[in-house]
Amino acid sequence: MISFILNGAAVTVDVEDDTPLLWVLRDTIGLTGTKFGCGIGACGACTVHMDGRPVRTCVLPVEVAEGRSITTIEGLGSTGSAGSTGSGDARHAVQQAWIDAQVPQCGYCQSGMIMAAAALLDANPDPSDADIDAAITNICRCGTYQRVRTAIHAAARARRVE
Amino acid sequence: MSGPGQKFPDRSGLTRRGFLLSGAAAGGGLFLGGLVTDGRKGLAGLRTARAAEAGTSIPLDARITVNTDETVTIFVPRAEMGQGVYTSLPMLAADELDVDLANVRVEAAPVGKVYVNYALFLPEVSKADGATGDRAERWLVRSFLGWQMTGGSTSVRDAWRTMRVAGAAARHMLIGAAAAEMDLPVSELTTELGFVVHRASGRRMSYGSLAAAAAEQEPPGNPRLRDASEYRYIGRPIPRLDAPSKTDGSAIFGIDVRLPGMAYAAVRHVPVFGGRLVGFDGAAIRGMPGLDRVVEVPGGIAVVADSYWRARRGADALPIEFDPGPARDLSSETILAQFRTDLDSGRREVSLQDRGQPRDVFDAAPIVVDAEYQVPYLAHATMEPMNCTALVTDGSCEVWIGTQAPDFVEDAAARITGLPRERIKVHVTFLGGGFGRRLETDVAAQALTVANQMKGRPVKLVWSREEDMQHDMYRPAALSRFRAVLDGNGLPLAVHHRFATQEMFKQYAERNLGFFARTAVGSVADQREIGAATRWPYKTPHLRVDWVKSEAVVPVGNWRSVSHSFGAFFNEVFIDELAAAARKDPVEYRRALLQAQPRRRAVLDEVARRADWRKPLPPEWGRGIALHESFGSIVAQVAEVRVGPDGAIRVERVVCAVDCGEVINPDTIEAQIQSAIVFGLSAALHGEITLRDGRVTQRNFPDYEVLRLASMPRIETVILRGGDTIGGIGEVGTPPIAPALVNAIFDATGRRLRTLPLAGQEGFGA
Ligand code: FES
Ligand code: FES
Numbered sequence: 001m002i003s004f005i006l007n008g009a010a011v012t013v014d015v016e017d018d019t020p021l022l023w024v025l026r027d028t029i030g031l032t033g034t035k036f037g038c039g040i041g042a043c044g045a046c047t048v049h050m051d052g053r054p055v056r057t058c059v060l061p062v063e064v065a066e067g068r069s070i071t072t073i074e075g076l077g078s079t080g081s082a083g084s085t086g087s088g089d090a091r092h093a094v095q096q097a098w099i100d101a102q103v104p105q106c107g108y109c110q111s112g113m114i115m116a117a118a119a120l121l122d123a124n125p126d127p128s129d130a131d132i133d134a135a136i137t138n139i140c141r142c143g144t145y146q147r148v149r150t151a152i153h154a155a156a157r158a159r160r161v162e
Numbered sequence: 163m164s165g166p167g168q169k170f171p172d173r174s175g176l177t178r179r180g181f182l183l184s185g186a187a188a189g190g191g192l193f194l195g196g197l198v199t200d201g202r203k204g205l206a207g208l209r210t211a212r213a214a215e216a217g218t219s220i221p222l223d224a225r226i227t228v229n230t231d232e233t234v235t236i237f238v239p240r241a242e243m244g245q246g247v248y249t250s251l252p253m254l255a256a257d258e259l260d261v262d263l264a265n266v267r268v269e270a271a272p273v274g275k276v277y278v279n280y281a282l283f284l285p286e287v288s289k290a291d292g293a294t295g296d297r298a299e300r301w302l303v304r305s306f307l308g309w310q311m312t313g314g315s316t317s318v319r320d321a322w323r324t325m326r327v328a329g330a331a332a333r334h335m336l337i338g339a340a341a342a343e344m345d346l347p348v349s350e351l352t353t354e355l356g357f358v359v360h361r362a363s364g365r366r367m368s369y370g371s372l373a374a375a376a377a378e379q380e381p382p383g384n385p386r387l388r389d390a391s392e393y394r395y396i397g398r399p400i401p402r403l404d405a406p407s408k409t410d411g412s413a414i415f416g417i418d419v420r421l422p423g424m425a426y427a428a429v430r431h432v433p434v435f436g437g438r439l440v441g442f443d444g445a446a447i448r449g450m451p452g453l454d455r456v457v458e459v460p461g462g463i464a465v466v467a468d469s470y471w472r473a474r475r476g477a478d479a480l481p482i483e484f485d486p487g488p489a490r491d492l493s494s495e496t497i498l499a500q501f502r503t504d505l506d507s508g509r510r511e512v513s514l515q516d517r518g519q520p521r522d523v524f525d526a527a528p529i530v531v532d533a534e535y536q537v538p539y540l541a542h543a544t545m546e547p548m549n550c551t552a553l554v555t556d557g558s559c560e561v562w563i564g565t566q567a568p569d570f571v572e573d574a575a576a577r578i579t580g581l582p583r584e585r586i587k588v589h590v591t592f593l594g595g596g597f598g599r600r601l602e603t604d605v606a607a608q609a610l611t612v613a614n615q616m617k618g619r620p621v622k623l624v625w626s627r628e629e630d631m632q633h634d635m636y637r638p639a640a641l642s643r644f645r646a647v648l649d650g651n652g653l654p655l656a657v658h659h660r661f662a663t664q665e666m667f668k669q670y671a672e673r674n675l676g677f678f679a680r681t682a683v684g685s686v687a688d689q690r691e692i693g694a695a696t697r698w699p700y701k702t703p704h705l706r707v708d709w710v711k712s713e714a715v716v717p718v719g720n721w722r723s724v725s726h727s728f729g730a731f732f733n734e735v736f737i738d739e740l741a742a743a744a745r746k747d748p749v750e751y752r753r754a755l756l757q758a759q760p761r762r763r764a765v766l767d768e769v770a771r772r773a774d775w776r777k778p779l780p781p782e783w784g785r786g787i788a789l790h791e792s793f794g795s796i797v798a799q800v801a802e803v804r805v806g807p808d809g810a811i812r813v814e815r816v817v818c819a820v821d822c823g824e825v826i827n828p829d830t831i832e833a834q835i836q837s838a839i840v841f842g843l844s845a846a847l848h849g850e851i852t853l854r855d856g857r858v859t860q861r862n863f864p865d866y867e868v869l870r871l872a873s874m875p876r877i878e879t880v881i882l883r884g885g886d887t888i889g890g891i892g893e894v895g896t897p898p899i900a901p902a903l904v905n906a907i908f909d910a911t912g913r914r915l916r917t918l919p920l921a922g923q924e925g926f927g928a
Contacts, residue, residue: 016451016471020471023469026470027426027471028469030420032411032414032418033410033412035417037546038627039627042863073410074411076410091409099405099406102402102833103405103409104402104408105244105246106244106593106594106595106596107404107415108415108544108545108592108595110409111411133871133872134872136870136872138871139870140840140871141595141841142595142840143836143837143838143841143869145870
């Protein structure tokens with residue numbers, strides 16, 4: 001049995017300890033917003049926050065999450081993390097910037113992109129282009145990178161105004 | 163683990179068909195505490211509109227349902243894989259129907275002949291008439307080639323007529339119903355965003371209140387379309403209707419489908435192309451937790467368990483035995499050698515263009531320019547790995563899949579289950595990338611095979627990234643040779659282009675089509691497509707283009723822009739080489755040879771102007787241009803590149819001019835151009851699938867690298883609307899980028915790279 005906080009609520013699962021957190025979230029718990037892309041930590045589609053930091057869950061054994069706080073895309077706008085109003089289903093500044101900049105195409109990589117971007121802004125509220133280059137190593141096969149960059153800068157601005 | 167052809171010491175568990183690992187379906191217990199699940203998740207998301215109670219949703223057309231809550235549901239028969247059809251197609255219908263997009267719900271259409279894609283079979287689609295074709299063509303398409311396919315950049319071209327006519331017909335019926343209710347002549351009524359209005363009296367009735375009566379109206383066969391000035395959406399940058407669901411994790415892709423009691427399957431393929439499964443040792447994994455059974459599926463085996471991860475571990479650990487077959491010694495080198503031999507011998511040569519007398523001219527040649535180009539196999543690597551969910555019962559079958567060809571999935575379901583079509587239902591989800599990969603039905607056939615053996619229990623079958631990369635239908639490799647003679651002014655007098663590559667559509671047809679369609683399209687489609695992709699557009703008195711068909715067992719398929727992905731590379735690098743040989747400016751040289759083609763020239767001029775073609779660049783920088791027509795659109799790109807002292811190639815800026823004839827959503831066009839350029843840059847810089855011992859060498863992203871954000875150039879797009887026809891947009895930005903980049907590297911370094919991919923070649927960094 002492994003227990004952790006998921007999007008603000010306590011959860012306990014009974015799975016093999018070395019099961020990647022990705023599959024626990026998707027299959028055991030049923031939160032499918034976190035995606036499977038490569039399974040080896042190379043693409044970022046499976047990115048969530050663990051105690052506020054971005055982690056790639058396809059290579060993270062669920063036992064590592066024991067006692068920690070996990071935020072997935074489903075909880076990003078509503079868990080009171082910096083950048084959200086903490087009021088239920090409100091959109092996180094990054095999610096809003098994503099819609100304003102019309103970033104998503106197929107959308108499959110976008111949960112991971114958004115989680116990586118939100119974590120970047122928590123650590124660095126005003127990232128330069130070089131900071132973004134270094135922090136956002138997620139793959140998007142639809143090639144939305146130009147708008148991802150635009151949206152991150154816009155979200156940073158929006159959060160400074162708030 | 164066993165290697166190829168190895169025998170197992172203990173064959174007790176070895177079977178050919180199926181292998182039960184445990185009797186009980188349930189595995190390790192699962193306990194959830196304190197979790198509030200989100201109602202949007204799961205299957206409900208697929209059925210939002212259908213949830214409306216009976217009688218509150220009234221269909222007026224196969225594509226349009228008016229709901230009594232004043233919303234309208236638009237059924238889109240094309241796959242949303244990022245190209246924006248769940249927005250652009252509803253825009254077309256909404257403008258004719260005269261409804262607010264904010265009140266529109268979008269649903270995937272079911273499979274049906276009414277949703278056939280006509281544009282797939284038309285050489286061009288006129289702005290005035292749309293994809294209609296004559297009666298004979300329509301009959302032919304419906305009877306034999308009635309494909310509900312998303313491909314060939316045809317979605318908008320096909321929907322330009324069908325979606326607008328659907329909206330217009332529904333509006334006509336609503337007006338007719340209002341005329342009867344209000345006892346007024348139809349001619350005095352008009353519409354305003356969801357209402358039928360009688361302007362003179364100010365009376366108005368909502369669409370929702372009229373829907374039931376409208377359904378009784380006779381649908382007009384050929385409704386008059388509205389004047390373009392009345393459109394509020396078409397031609398404007400409208401935000402994607404699916405964007406919110408793609409930022410909060412609620413969009414349901416095939417891999418996200420969850421059904422009660424669902425089992426999970428992981429796949430292991432026979433690794434060698436054309437190899438054959440001999441058997442597997444199910445006993446070796448019998449003790450592993452949660453496993454249910456092993457099933458032989460087309461191409462390999464599937465291990466079924468109560469969770470994907472358990473299935474995957476079982477599949478990884480399962481010893482399989484296979485016969486590698488005739489491809490055991492196949493490698494990239496042997497295929498290239500075969501291409502060379504076939505080009506030398508000219509065996510199975512097909513003439514694609516032929517005018518003048520090139521042979522005689524070459525004999526008396528003043529300046530001869532030769533070049534040989536090479537492109538590798540490429541994987542699609544869609545972000546969402548291949549997957550499919552299926553449920554088979556004694557009398558019915560349901561499939562959930564992100565597919566570009568739902569009718570072919572239905573064919574597969576009918577074949578595998580033996581059920582009649584009316585008992586089969588295909589639900590199309592969002593696609594996590596398509597790029598042509600999801601035109602195939604291989605993964606659907608596997609899921610259906612497993613589900614057919616587990617009647618009553620839904621099965622979700624998911625490939626690992628490694629299986630996805632090693633069992634793709636690849637963009638074919640190709641080898642090309644050019645020879646040209648220049649006249650006294652340096653202009654081409656004669657060009658002879660010969661290239662070798664596999665027949666792609668023939669393979670696709672064999673995999674996916676019935677006998678009639680297979681016979682009708684196979685080689686014909688290849689010749690038509692590859693002919694268009696390699697057509698030499700420049701004024702040249704003596705010209706020959708020949709395709710040497712060179713077969714290999716490597717499975718090949720439709721990869722974003724298909725043969726245009728190499729046709730543009732060959733032609734546009736070679737014309738640049740001719741310009742260099744003639745010591746002419748690459749833009750001026752092309753212009754001089756396009757005097758009879760004003761549309762192409764306009765695109766060329768526009769891109770040169772926007773890119774400041776003549777403005778000097780700093781040291782280490784270079785600028786390259788390419789121009790190519792595909793899918794009815796003309797695209798020109800200028801790439802600016804910097805090649806550092808260490809040989810590292812950095813693409814700084816790409817300017818793109820696209821003439822796609824008509825503009826539905828300019829924001830989508832810009833996004834698709836960016837997308838297609840990134841896709842083409844990933845391939846040009848890094849993309850390469852190599853073969854050794856009959857199998858693919860690459861396994862996952864680190865050895866099949868793609869462009870990431872840090873390497874993203876600044877892309878600027880300008881849209882033109884020339885001509886009387888409508889062009890495609892999803893693929894057309896990919897073909898020119900590789901030649902524009904190679905030409906830019908030449909400008910920067912004086913070296914002409916003739917083989918793709920570019921990164922890592924001698925003297926060039928990653
Ligand atoms: S799926 Fe985890 S990094 Fe790719
Ligand atoms: S939006 Fe399709 S992979 Fe990023």
